Amino acid sequence: MSTETDRDDFIISIRYAFLNKGTRQKFSLFTLLIVSILVLSLEYFKSGPVDKFRSITKDFIFKGSYVISVPFIFIKDNYFVLQDHLRMYDKYEILKKKDLRLESLKYEIEFFKEENNKLKKLIDEKTLISENYLLTKVLLDQQSPYLKSVIINKGFKHGLKNGTAVLDNSYYVGKIIDVNHLTSRVLLASDLNSKIPVIIEPGSISAILSGNGNNDYAELEFLPKNDQIENGYIVYTSGIDGYISAAIPVGKIFIEGNNKFVKFLSNLNQLEFVKINY
Amino acid sequence: MNTITRLLFKNLINSFPIIILFLLAFTGFDFSLFFFGKNFSFNFIYIVIFYWILKKPDTIGYGLVFFAGLINDVVQNFPIGISSINFLLLCVITSFIRSRTLLPNLLYDWILFFVAITIISSINYSILAIIFDSPIRYGTLMFNSFITFVIYPIFSKIFDLINLIHLRQQDAE
Numbered sequence: 263m264s265t266e267t268d269r270d271d272f273i274i275s276i277r278y279a280f281l282n283k284g285t286r287q288k289f290s291l292f293t294l295l296i297v298s299i300l301v302l303s304l305e306y307f308k309s310g311p312v313d314k315f316r317s318i319t320k321d322f323i324f325k326g327s328y329v330i331s332v333p334f335i336f337i338k339d340n341y342f343v344l345q346d347h348l349r350m351y352d353k354y355e356i357l358k359k360k361d362l363r364l365e366s367l368k369y370e371i372e373f374f375k376e377e378n379n380k381l382k383k384l385i386d387e388k389t390l391i392s393e394n395y396l397l398t399k400v401l402l403d404q405q406s407p408y409l410k411s412v413i414i415n416k417g418f419k420h421g422l423k424n425g426t427a428v429l430d431n432s433y434y435v436g437k438i439i440d441v442n443h444l445t446s447r448v449l450l451a452s453d454l455n456s457k458i459p460v461i462i463e464p465g466s467i468s469a470i471l472s473g474n475g476n477n478d479y480a481e482l483e484f485l486p487k488n489d490q491i492e493n494g495y496i497v498y499t500s501g502i503d504g505y506i507s508a509a510i511p512v513g514k515i516f517i518e519g520n521n522k523f524v525k526f527l528s529n530l531n532q533l534e535f536v537k538i539n540y
Numbered sequence: 541m542n543t544i545t546r547l548l549f550k551n552l553i554n555s556f557p558i559i560i561l562f563l564l565a566f567t568g569f570d571f572s573l574f575f576f577g578k579n580f581s582f583n584f585i586y587i588v589i590f591y592w593i594l595k596k597p598d599t600i601g602y603g604l605v606f607f608a609g610l611i612n613d614v615v616q617n618f619p620i621g622i623s624s625i626n627f628l629l630l631c632v633i634t635s636f637i638r639s640r641t642l643l644p645n646l647l648y649d650w651i652l653f654f655v656a657i658t659i660i661s662s663i664n665y666s667i668l669a670i671i672f673d674s675p676i677r678y679g680t681l682m683f684n685s686f687i688t689f690v691i692y693p694i695f696s697k698i699f700d701l702i703n704l705i706h707l708r709q710q711d712a713e
Binding site: 275278279280282288303439 | 615640672
């Protein structure tokens, strides 16, 4: 008898939880759960009016999110400004000791570029480096343990496509993974799911750069067993995936024990404007 | 305090859970910190929903929870609808706990919160991994749930204070 009463109470509680609306609730949880499942099932439509509607909805939410985030962005920017001020003297000391020779290096690079182009023409090789850029503003900096991404203010209306490389100055920061009408999402190279083909110079060693959720450095996968990689080697995009242009600098090698990591050349925490390489 | 300020303050306290819920959904804000190469973060939205549905279910409408879920999905790049399902299921579990609880206390709530978020995280992982084939790491998700569980009593105490202010206001009226 007691077991039956307990079971009845249990069923009543479950029914209460699913169907009770309360004094200020307009919908029961059961109704809303059914609606959520219907909305989720719409994810299977990757084209047509459903996709268009989704794209416009995303644009609206991103713009709204940008407006709401303004005070937080202001605080964050000022925090980094303060940090830069505090480190200014140290940075000045480092720069003073460095022999920059920027002018001579610039001419040297121009010479090598010209020579490279001439040699490529000789062997009928197509150039993989694109110099067409579109400057975009970072609307949202969405960073959580599962997702390291930013939202930019250009979409397919501006000719953007999935898989295109995104640069901060001249350095690779990520690629476009979701294009809406007026906005796009950029998956940063530090994201757990980011995998990009890279080449390590000197030595032309190919590998895959894999994000680990940390904005300072990433890991290298599929390295040859007896590689001769040393501290300070530079990692570039290899371009073999056919989407990302080749020769975009990504980071610098640093070795800890037996593990080799890549320290990003760009600060992924402070992206304000990025360039789209298309 | 003049009438307008008092009215604003009253509305702010009354709508506090909704404001915080939508603020978190829109900004995708999470408190993640790196310690010893590990990322410590927690799901603040779960804490907000669990606490307020348990203590004052009339302050957060289920419809608003549903919309917060949709916004959260867009911001976090999840399939649209998944967070709504998670949040609403959390509401179901919390509502169930509420109907079965005679004498509420923090320890009891804390343990049941752990059970609730474990169920929700498992459902979340199952839908993402099995149906949508999303590359999501089970370990990271569960670690995040554990941190959320550990941090719950702190926010529960803060929310208790806000709830107390609200109750005092209602009494004064």
